[in-house]
Amino acid sequence: MGQVAFDTLKFVETLEKEGLPKNQAKAISLAVRESHEAVDVATKADIADVKRDIADVRKEIADVRKDLSAEIADVRKDLSAEIADVRKDMAARFEKNEAQIQARFEKTDAQIALVRKDVEHIANGLLLKLGGVIVVTISAATAILKFF
Template sequence: MGQVAFDTQEFVETLENAGIAKEHARAISLAVRKSHEVADVATKADIVELKHEIAEVNRNVADVRKDMEHRFEKVESHMEALTDKLLIKVTKVIICCVGLGSTIVTLIIKFL
């Protein structure tokens, strides 16, 4: 954050010109300067910079979202392909079991 410029000499002179005693003007100037030293004030430039940083973060988030959507689509597509392969294999196993079962039944009937 930026510091606010504060001219203590000019401030003292302004107070003196307004009729405040020199020692009082210096004390007031010192107090005001110290308050400015600890003040954390954002300048217009700070705010503009922060807005640019926020815009960049928003762009990065949008890029990450697009990337994640693409990756999720790939995973879903891969899962669909695996599901199809698994369904084909399970169907083959069922057909083999039915064929083996009917063969066993046929052999049992033949030998009885």
């Protein structure tokens, strides 16, 4: 910050003209000068510098926002591409799983058909054997009845 210009000699002369003794005028002049030195007063140039600094900071903020917006757009684009790839991969995996499940169902259906065929074959065999047992039983019963 700038200092306020203070002419101590002129001040002393003014006080002497008004009738103050020289040592009192010097003492007052020194006191006033010291008080001015202690006070930090902003000059127009200081204010202009601060305004320039604020304008620079605002420009930098605008540039950062612009860059950040571009980066966010890039990230969104990349993320959208990644999501699309994941969806594509998931769809392929679902199709593969569905095909595997369908193959398992078909295999199970084929095995069930074989089991049914085997059961039918066994049932036919049992029926024939049961028929034979019935014929033998009836024949044996008839033979036994003839003896009595």
